[in-house]
Amino acid sequence: xxxxxxxxxVTDLSRxxxxxxxxxxxxxxxxxxxxxxxxxxxKIGSFLLELSYIKGSTEKQIARHxxxxxxxxxxxxxxxxxxxxxxxxxxxxxPFQLSNGWKIAYYEGVEKxxxxxxxxxxxx
Numbered sequence: 001x002x003x004x005x006x007x008x009x010v011t012d013l014s015r016x017x018x019x020x021x022x023x024x025x026x027x028x029x030x031x032x033x034x035x036x037x038x039x040x041x042x043k044i045g046s047f048l049l050e051l052s053y054i055k056g057s058t059e060k061q062i063a064r065h066x067x068x069x070x071x072x073x074x075x076x077x078x079x080x081x082x083x084x085x086x087x088x089x090x091x092x093x094x095p096f097q098l099s100n101g102w103k104i105a106y107y108e109g110v111e112k113x114x115x116x117x118x119x120x121x122x123x124x
Contacts, residue, residue, distance in 0.1 A: 004073035004118050005041070005048035013038055013053040020049065032099050069106070069114035077103040077119035 010016040017040055020026035026042035026049065033039070042049045050071075074080040077095060084090075084107065092114075094105035103119045 002073045004071040004116075004120070005050050007050035007052060007069045007071065007116070009052050009054070009068075011053070013040060013051055016051050017042065020044065020051075030100055034096060034098070069116050071104075071116035071118045074117050074119055076122055077105060077117055078122075080117055080119075081105060 008016075017026075017028065020042050021028075024044045026044045028040055029043045029048075030041035031039070037052055037054050039050060039052045042051065081091065081095065089107060091105040092108050095103060096105070097103050101120075103122060105117050107115045107117065109115050
């Protein structure tokens with residue numbers, strides 16, 4: 001398993017995207033929607049940063065919950081989910097398949113942190 005990306009919830013997706021493009025030479029590599037959430041993936045060197053915006057979110061609303069998550073890349077999302085299920089852990093959201101083929105599911109850690117499992121190339 002590898003860390004795949006860090007995600008940040010933002011109040012202005014365009015402003016945040018331009019900030020990282022201007023000051024860190026970030027390149028947009030993916031842009032899509034999941035329900036009412038708009039997501040942009042930026043590549044900064046070899047690092048991936050996810051910026052996510054939920055329509056109508058304010059700074060106060062974002063501060064009340066976990067605005068940051070980390071993603072662990074797994075060879076098989078289904079396989080990892082089955083292992084976690086056997087341990088009594090269930091996703092808090094997902095699984096989803098994104099338009100680019102990635103498969104994701106979200107879990108809550110012991111300190112309420114959000115852990116995203118992601119499979120970019122599903123292997124049996």
